[in-house]
Amino acid sequence: MSWNRTYQAMICCLNPDCPNPQNKDGNKVCQSCNTPLVPLLRNRFRVIRVLSDEGGFGRTYLSEDIDKLNEPCVIKQLAPKFNGTWSQKKAMQLFAEEAKRLQELGEHPQIPTLIAYFEQDDCLYLVQQFINGNNLLKELQQRKNYKDWDIQSILLDLLPVIKFIHDRGVIHRDIKPENIIRRQSDGRLTLIDFGSSKQLRARVKRKVGTSIGSHGYSPIEQIRDGKAYPSSDLFSLGATCFHLLTGISPFQLWMEHGYGWVTSWQNYLRCPLSQELVYVIDKFLQKDIQNRYQSADEAIKDLTKHHNYLLPPANNTITQAIPQKKLTTGIGYGILRNCFLVLGTFFFFAMGDAGYEQLKRLQITIASSFSETHNSTTTTTTKDAVLHQSAKLSADKVNLIKTLPGHEDSVVSVTVSPDGKIIASGGNHMIKLWNLATGKEISTLKGHSQTVNVVAITPNGKTLVSGSDDSKIKIWNLSNKKLIHTLPGHGDSVHTLAISNDGNTLVSGADDYTIKVWNLGNRQLSRTLTGHSFWVRSVAISPDGMTLASGGFDNFIKLWDMAEGKSIYTFPRNSQTVTVVAFSADGKILASGSRDRTIRLWNVATKAEIHVLLGHTNTVTTVAFSPDGKILASGSRDHTIKLWDVMTGKEIPTSMKHGNTVTSLAFSGDGKTLVSGGEDNQIKIWRLFE
Incomplete structure (x- = not known):
């Protein structure tokens, strides 16, 4: 259904048998069937045109709600002819059930909300949200x-x-x-x-x-x-x-x-x-x-067993064509921004549904361009408080050093030991350890019965922790490569882990909708955090250990007080799944990636959005800050790795790629090496020279 304002000058006959119900506004009687016209149902809803006919039981109409500034709505009419019959009773039962269902389910953003349900002139009417x-x-x-x-x-x-x-x-x-x-x-x-x-x-x-x-x-x-x-x-x-x-x-x-x-x-x-x-x-x-x-x-x-971040690729040519120039701010900011968005909508509407993805990217880019300039005048203090120095890295100083064969199947997770000597990678049923300098495999750790989704190493470099589709978290001794302990607390696949800088606390997120906080010293569960309404796919602990960030399939990013175990802030709902969250080394910036192909940088103190990073043409699957906080690396289902200048929000041009989805990224402790894993079964080692 599409909303067309030209119908505002019309009024619709409510006789379900009328062969031509459309009438000019101001008519008192239907020109086709002589039925008296109803200007407003329940003194509120103006019926404009027929959307569908229910075959004698009534019709569905496009209408306006004058109590809400003529907001469009949909009105369903039940006017059964066969009074007293089983068919009429069944129709009325179903109609009432639909109203009840909408009232119960309309809280979901992808189900129309119920606006009203009433009887008038021997007919039942159900008014619901119009979906344009x-x-x-x-x-x-x-x-x-x-x-x-x-x-x-x-x-x-x-x-x-x-x-x-x-x-x-x-x-x-x-x-x-x-x-x-x-x-x-x-x-x-x-x-x-x-x-x-x-x-x-x-x-x-x-x-x-x-x-x-x-x-x-x-x-x-x-x-x-x-x-x-x-x-x-x-x-x-x-x-x-x-x-x-x-x-x-x-x-x-x-x-x-x-x-x-x-x-x-x-x-x-x-x-x-x-x-x-x-x-x-x-x-x-x-x-x-x-x-x-x-x-x-x-x-x-x-x-999602093999593809956790599905979303189709989009044509990026429209985005590239948008000039990144400063635009006039002040009183005219909102007007200019909205004019560009509306013009863009009309342009792509003419192209039909094929232009939808391009429209969405265009709108995000335009909004970001205006917002960046607007925020530069209105929130300069906020940005200056967290953004200090720009990165000096250039494209010619990023080199691929080695490509490791990885696993027989996708490399799902990679991490680098604090001393920069070992790479740990997780994949199908196993964990592999590699010598970063030589690229040689050191050992294979077996113990999980299903895919290993995440690996993490403690700050002292002595312990490896892994999470798997088998719902288990396993703790390994990196010196002797032996399994120390298994934490069986989750009820579904474990997809994300974070370890505090003091090495005492482990946080895990899983498909059972929960986040669990563990004491790594005694390997006991400290508490379970509930608040997400769907799979938790990423957790991150702030450097000071006081704040936890989480993101998931419910499209929300949440901040938690680690000491109290309580949710302290929920960011505005994202349009798509939040796939990854990460803190900068100083804890002042939170980065989030999403299925909507965007990366957002947030000021942790003020909760304000600093930058929207646009460039990936498919789902953002992983992000990682460099140790100095100047560079953010991101990977995507578009097979590319992108580097971003955190201060400016601009992409640092590179040609870093995998043959398939980039699943995981990790910087070495000195920030000069970036390790990536992908669904092409490979691990790549990149050297970054300043």
């Missing part, structure tokens, strides 16, 4: 082609929403492209139309016609038996992905082959898919419910 954008069916018609990464990004955006509704006892029962809208403002996907949803505990009446859903998208248990489960929604999600990938409607195949098409769905593909995505979609589309995913969590885990 196109549904995925219309997007498919305009775009024609979806790639592997497009579908993975869609799944990672929608599966947490589906998990949210399932956790609250609701199943949608009608997931399909028409019921998924991509918001024009930020590109996030919104799940709409909860008219078919029901409580998991409710029984569906076994009557002819009680099945609810869309043939082809709905699984056999829902169509045949009228029963629906969380895995039923996941079948519908798989059918939606199939439709986007092939351009073929599952309804068409269902009419021709029944459910036989799900066993041969790959035969219809127009482009190759990764093995991981094939596996996920195939499990979505299992005809037998017991063979399907039973929860959204299971699907997310499989989808």
